[in-house]
Amino acid sequence: MKKKTVLVLMVLVLALGVLAACGGKTEYKAVAINEGVDKCEVCQMLIKDDQYATQIILKDQKPLKFDDLGDLYVWLNKNGRDKVGAAFVRDYYTKEWINLDQAVFVYDKGIKTPMSFGVVSFAKEADADKFIKEAGAGKKMTVKELDSHDWAHSMGGGHGSM
Template identity: 25%
Template sequence: MKTLKHCSIITLLLIFFDCNVGPKPINYGSDACHFCQMTIVDKVHAAEVVTNKGKVYKFDATECMINFMDDFDSSEIKLYLSNNYTEPEVLIDATKATFLISENIPSPMGAFLSAFKRKYEAERFQKEKGGVLYTWESLLIKLKQ
Protein backbone atom coordinates (compact mmCIF):
# COMPACT_ATOMS: atom_id res chain seq x y z
CA MET A 1 0.00 0.00 0.00
CA LYS A 2 2.83 2.36 0.93
CA THR A 3 4.65 1.64 -2.36
CA LEU A 4 1.51 2.39 -4.36
CA LYS A 5 1.12 5.68 -2.51
CA HIS A 6 4.76 6.63 -3.25
CA CYS A 7 4.33 5.74 -6.93
CA SER A 8 1.21 7.89 -7.10
CA ILE A 9 3.01 10.85 -5.55
CA ILE A 10 5.97 10.47 -7.90
CA THR A 11 3.65 10.23 -10.91
CA LEU A 12 1.78 13.38 -9.86
CA LEU A 13 5.05 15.25 -9.37
CA LEU A 14 6.28 14.17 -12.82
CA ILE A 15 3.02 15.33 -14.42
CA PHE A 16 3.18 18.63 -12.53
CA PHE A 17 6.76 19.37 -13.58
CA ASP A 18 6.15 18.25 -17.18
CA CYS A 19 3.21 20.66 -17.46
CA ASN A 20 5.41 23.57 -16.37
CA VAL A 21 7.72 23.31 -19.38
CA GLY A 22 6.85 26.40 -21.35
CA PRO A 23 7.69 30.01 -22.07
CA LYS A 24 8.15 32.64 -19.38
CA PRO A 25 7.31 36.32 -19.69
CA ILE A 26 10.13 38.57 -20.81
CA ASN A 27 10.75 41.48 -18.45
CA TYR A 28 11.47 44.16 -21.03
CA GLY A 29 14.00 46.67 -19.83
CA SER A 30 15.53 44.34 -17.22
CA ASP A 31 16.08 40.84 -18.70
CA ALA A 32 19.36 40.40 -20.57
CA CYS A 33 19.90 38.49 -23.79
CA HIS A 34 21.49 35.13 -23.04
CA PHE A 35 23.67 35.39 -26.16
CA CYS A 36 24.84 39.02 -26.44
CA GLN A 37 24.04 40.24 -22.88
CA MET A 38 22.17 43.33 -24.16
CA THR A 39 19.08 44.35 -22.20
CA ILE A 40 15.92 43.18 -23.95
CA VAL A 41 13.80 46.22 -24.77
CA ASP A 42 12.30 45.61 -28.23
CA LYS A 43 8.84 44.08 -27.78
CA VAL A 44 8.49 42.87 -31.40
CA HIS A 45 11.85 41.16 -31.93
CA ALA A 46 12.61 39.25 -28.71
CA ALA A 47 12.87 35.45 -28.60
CA GLU A 48 13.09 32.50 -26.19
CA VAL A 49 14.30 28.94 -26.09
CA VAL A 50 12.71 26.46 -23.69
CA THR A 51 14.55 23.22 -22.98
CA ASN A 52 12.92 19.85 -22.43
CA LYS A 53 13.65 20.30 -18.71
CA GLY A 54 11.95 23.72 -18.63
CA LYS A 55 14.99 26.02 -18.55
CA VAL A 56 14.25 29.25 -20.41
CA TYR A 57 16.82 31.31 -22.30
CA LYS A 58 15.76 34.80 -23.39
CA PHE A 59 17.12 36.78 -26.34
CA ASP A 60 16.79 40.33 -27.62
CA ALA A 61 16.39 39.11 -31.22
CA THR A 62 15.71 35.92 -33.16
CA GLU A 63 19.19 36.11 -34.68
CA CYS A 64 20.72 35.89 -31.18
CA MET A 65 18.58 32.80 -30.53
CA ILE A 66 19.84 31.24 -33.76
CA ASN A 67 23.47 32.08 -32.94
CA PHE A 68 22.93 30.54 -29.49
CA MET A 69 21.98 27.26 -31.19
CA ASP A 70 25.62 26.77 -32.22
CA ASP A 71 26.57 26.25 -28.56
CA PHE A 72 23.63 24.06 -27.54
CA ASP A 73 22.46 20.52 -28.26
CA SER A 74 19.29 21.05 -30.29
CA SER A 75 17.86 17.71 -29.14
CA GLU A 76 17.47 19.30 -25.69
CA ILE A 77 15.25 22.11 -27.03
CA LYS A 78 11.49 21.84 -26.65
CA LEU A 79 10.49 25.27 -28.01
CA TYR A 80 11.97 27.97 -30.21
CA LEU A 81 9.88 31.12 -29.81
CA SER A 82 9.98 34.55 -31.46
CA ASN A 83 7.90 37.64 -30.85
CA ASN A 84 5.12 38.10 -33.39
CA TYR A 85 5.89 41.38 -35.18
CA THR A 86 2.20 42.32 -35.41
CA GLU A 87 1.47 41.60 -31.72
CA PRO A 88 4.12 43.08 -29.41
CA GLU A 89 5.22 40.78 -26.57
CA VAL A 90 3.37 37.74 -27.98
CA LEU A 91 5.67 34.75 -28.45
CA ILE A 92 4.97 32.37 -31.34
CA ASP A 93 6.43 29.03 -32.42
CA ALA A 94 9.45 30.11 -34.48
CA THR A 95 9.54 26.78 -36.31
CA LYS A 96 6.11 27.57 -37.80
CA ALA A 97 6.60 31.31 -38.32
CA THR A 98 7.25 33.20 -41.53
CA PHE A 99 10.24 35.51 -41.32
CA LEU A 100 10.90 38.71 -43.20
CA ILE A 101 14.33 40.23 -43.67
CA SER A 102 13.74 43.83 -44.74
CA GLU A 103 16.22 46.67 -44.39
CA ASN A 104 13.19 48.90 -43.79
CA ILE A 105 12.34 47.15 -40.50
CA PRO A 106 15.25 47.54 -38.06
CA SER A 107 15.85 44.85 -35.44
CA PRO A 108 18.07 45.02 -32.32
CA MET A 109 21.06 43.17 -33.74
CA GLY A 110 20.97 44.61 -37.25
CA ALA A 111 19.76 41.54 -39.15
CA PHE A 112 16.50 43.34 -40.06
CA LEU A 113 14.73 40.11 -39.12
CA SER A 114 11.08 39.97 -38.04
CA ALA A 115 8.82 36.97 -37.30
CA PHE A 116 5.16 36.68 -38.27
CA LYS A 117 2.63 34.13 -37.06
CA ARG A 118 0.66 34.30 -40.31
CA LYS A 119 2.28 34.16 -43.73
CA TYR A 120 -0.22 36.62 -45.24
CA GLU A 121 0.82 39.25 -42.66
CA ALA A 122 4.48 38.76 -43.58
CA GLU A 123 3.55 39.08 -47.26
CA ARG A 124 1.66 42.32 -46.56
CA PHE A 125 4.68 43.82 -44.78
CA GLN A 126 6.94 42.57 -47.56
CA LYS A 127 4.82 44.48 -50.11
CA GLU A 128 5.03 47.64 -47.98
CA LYS A 129 8.65 47.41 -46.80
CA GLY A 130 10.38 45.12 -49.30
CA GLY A 131 12.63 42.25 -48.35
CA VAL A 132 12.71 38.47 -48.56
CA LEU A 133 10.50 35.90 -46.82
CA TYR A 134 11.88 32.79 -45.12
CA THR A 135 10.59 29.70 -43.35
CA TRP A 136 12.39 28.58 -40.18
CA GLU A 137 14.42 26.04 -42.16
CA SER A 138 15.42 28.47 -44.92
CA LEU A 139 16.23 31.15 -42.34
CA LEU A 140 18.62 28.80 -40.53
CA ILE A 141 20.41 28.13 -43.81
CA LYS A 142 20.54 31.86 -44.66
CA LEU A 143 21.96 32.89 -41.28
CA LYS A 144 24.52 30.06 -41.21
CA GLN A 145 26.08 31.20 -44.52
Protein backbone atom coordinates in the same frame (compact mmCIF):
# COMPACT_ATOMS: atom_id res chain seq x y z
CA MET B 1 -12.04 -12.42 -2.56
CA LYS B 2 -14.00 -9.35 -3.65
CA LYS B 3 -11.87 -7.02 -1.50
CA LYS B 4 -8.71 -8.43 -3.03
CA THR B 5 -10.07 -7.94 -6.58
CA VAL B 6 -11.08 -4.35 -5.83
CA LEU B 7 -7.65 -3.65 -4.31
CA VAL B 8 -5.89 -5.10 -7.38
CA LEU B 9 -8.08 -3.03 -9.71
CA MET B 10 -7.38 0.15 -7.73
CA VAL B 11 -3.63 -0.49 -7.88
CA LEU B 12 -3.83 -1.10 -11.65
CA VAL B 13 -5.83 2.11 -12.22
CA LEU B 14 -3.34 4.08 -10.12
CA ALA B 15 -0.40 2.55 -11.99
CA LEU B 16 -1.97 3.37 -15.36
CA GLY B 17 -2.55 6.93 -14.23
CA VAL B 18 1.09 7.33 -13.22
CA LEU B 19 2.30 5.83 -16.50
CA ALA B 20 0.00 8.10 -18.51
CA ALA B 21 1.32 11.15 -16.70
CA CYS B 22 4.93 10.13 -17.26
CA GLY B 23 4.42 9.27 -20.91
CA GLY B 24 2.68 12.53 -21.81
CA LYS B 25 4.29 15.12 -24.00
CA THR B 26 5.99 17.93 -22.08
CA GLU B 27 4.35 21.28 -22.67
CA TYR B 28 6.60 24.30 -23.05
CA LYS B 29 5.29 27.84 -22.71
CA ALA B 30 6.93 31.16 -23.38
CA VAL B 31 7.71 33.23 -20.30
CA ALA B 32 7.37 36.97 -19.86
CA ILE B 33 10.25 39.26 -20.63
CA ASN B 34 11.12 41.45 -17.66
CA GLU B 35 11.93 44.66 -19.53
CA GLY B 36 14.98 46.49 -18.29
CA VAL B 37 16.07 43.47 -16.21
CA ASP B 38 16.38 40.43 -18.52
CA LYS B 39 19.48 40.21 -20.66
CA CYS B 40 20.13 38.51 -23.97
CA GLU B 41 21.81 35.14 -23.49
CA VAL B 42 24.29 35.92 -26.30
CA CYS B 43 25.16 39.63 -26.14
CA GLN B 44 24.11 40.41 -22.54
CA MET B 45 22.23 43.54 -23.64
CA LEU B 46 18.94 44.38 -21.90
CA ILE B 47 15.90 43.00 -23.69
CA LYS B 48 12.93 45.19 -24.51
CA ASP B 49 9.54 43.50 -24.45
CA ASP B 50 8.70 44.20 -28.07
CA GLN B 51 8.31 42.50 -31.42
CA TYR B 52 11.97 41.46 -31.57
CA ALA B 53 12.29 39.41 -28.36
CA THR B 54 12.75 35.64 -28.71
CA GLN B 55 13.35 32.77 -26.33
CA ILE B 56 14.23 29.13 -25.97
CA ILE B 57 12.79 26.93 -23.25
CA LEU B 58 15.20 24.12 -22.47
CA LYS B 59 13.93 20.61 -21.77
CA ASP B 60 14.57 21.25 -18.05
CA GLN B 61 12.15 24.25 -18.36
CA LYS B 62 14.94 26.86 -18.05
CA PRO B 63 14.20 29.88 -20.28
CA LEU B 64 16.93 31.51 -22.36
CA LYS B 65 16.02 34.97 -23.63
CA PHE B 66 17.32 36.88 -26.65
CA ASP B 67 16.95 40.44 -27.93
CA ASP B 68 16.97 39.46 -31.61
CA LEU B 69 16.06 36.33 -33.60
CA GLY B 70 19.61 36.31 -34.92
CA ASP B 71 21.02 35.90 -31.41
CA LEU B 72 18.72 32.92 -30.86
CA TYR B 73 20.28 31.34 -33.97
CA VAL B 74 23.81 32.31 -32.84
CA TRP B 75 23.07 30.34 -29.64
CA LEU B 76 21.56 27.38 -31.55
CA ASN B 77 24.49 27.22 -33.97
CA LYS B 78 26.93 27.16 -31.04
CA ASN B 79 25.02 24.86 -28.66
CA GLY B 80 22.85 22.67 -30.89
CA ARG B 81 19.24 21.66 -30.30
CA ASP B 82 19.57 18.58 -28.08
CA LYS B 83 18.58 20.41 -24.88
CA VAL B 84 15.94 22.63 -26.51
CA GLY B 85 12.32 21.89 -25.63
CA ALA B 86 10.80 24.74 -27.66
CA ALA B 87 11.65 28.11 -29.16
CA PHE B 88 9.38 31.14 -29.36
CA VAL B 89 9.32 34.36 -31.35
CA ARG B 90 7.11 37.43 -31.26
CA ASP B 91 4.56 38.21 -33.92
CA TYR B 92 5.76 41.54 -35.30
CA TYR B 93 2.29 43.11 -35.27
CA THR B 94 0.55 41.62 -32.22
CA LYS B 95 3.67 40.96 -30.09
CA GLU B 96 2.11 37.61 -29.10
CA TRP B 97 4.43 34.64 -28.53
CA ILE B 98 4.34 32.03 -31.29
CA ASN B 99 6.26 28.80 -31.70
CA LEU B 100 9.32 29.30 -33.90
CA ASP B 101 8.35 26.26 -36.00
CA GLN B 102 4.92 27.75 -36.80
CA ALA B 103 6.06 31.27 -37.71
CA VAL B 104 6.65 32.92 -41.07
CA PHE B 105 9.64 35.23 -41.40
CA VAL B 106 10.68 38.22 -43.47
CA TYR B 107 14.33 39.08 -44.09
CA ASP B 108 15.82 42.20 -45.57
CA LYS B 109 19.11 43.82 -44.68
CA GLY B 110 17.22 47.12 -44.37
CA ILE B 111 14.91 45.87 -41.59
CA LYS B 112 16.10 47.39 -38.32
CA THR B 113 16.28 44.87 -35.48
CA PRO B 114 18.16 45.24 -32.17
CA MET B 115 21.28 43.38 -33.34
CA SER B 116 20.86 44.21 -37.04
CA PHE B 117 20.10 40.69 -38.26
CA GLY B 118 17.14 42.03 -40.29
CA VAL B 119 14.64 39.20 -39.68
CA VAL B 120 11.13 39.65 -38.25
CA SER B 121 8.47 37.03 -37.52
CA PHE B 122 4.74 36.68 -38.09
CA ALA B 123 2.03 34.24 -37.02
CA LYS B 124 0.25 34.56 -40.38
CA GLU B 125 1.62 34.43 -43.89
CA ALA B 126 -0.80 37.21 -44.90
CA ASP B 127 0.82 39.52 -42.32
CA ALA B 128 4.28 38.75 -43.70
CA ASP B 129 3.00 39.59 -47.20
CA LYS B 130 1.48 42.82 -45.86
CA PHE B 131 4.78 43.78 -44.22
CA ILE B 132 6.72 43.16 -47.46
CA LYS B 133 4.19 45.19 -49.46
CA GLU B 134 4.28 48.11 -47.02
CA ALA B 135 8.09 48.07 -46.73
CA GLY B 136 8.56 47.67 -50.47
CA ALA B 137 11.23 45.07 -49.74
CA GLY B 138 11.83 41.77 -48.00
CA LYS B 139 12.00 38.07 -48.65
CA LYS B 140 9.55 35.69 -47.03
CA MET B 141 11.26 32.72 -45.34
CA THR B 142 10.32 29.50 -43.56
CA VAL B 143 11.95 28.15 -40.41
CA LYS B 144 13.76 25.57 -42.60
CA GLU B 145 15.26 28.40 -44.63
CA LEU B 146 16.37 30.15 -41.43
CA ASP B 147 18.37 27.07 -40.49
CA SER B 148 20.64 27.65 -43.50
CA HIS B 149 20.40 31.47 -43.47
CA ASP B 150 23.63 33.49 -43.27
CA TRP B 151 23.20 35.15 -39.87
CA ALA B 152 25.45 38.09 -40.67
CA HIS B 153 24.67 41.48 -39.21
CA SER B 154 23.12 43.98 -41.60
CA MET B 155 23.71 47.71 -41.74
CA GLY B 156 27.06 47.57 -39.90
CA GLY B 157 25.41 46.77 -36.57
CA GLY B 158 25.51 43.80 -34.29
CA HIS B 159 27.89 42.49 -31.69
CA GLY B 160 31.00 43.79 -33.38
CA SER B 161 29.72 47.37 -33.16
CA MET B 162 28.91 47.36 -29.45
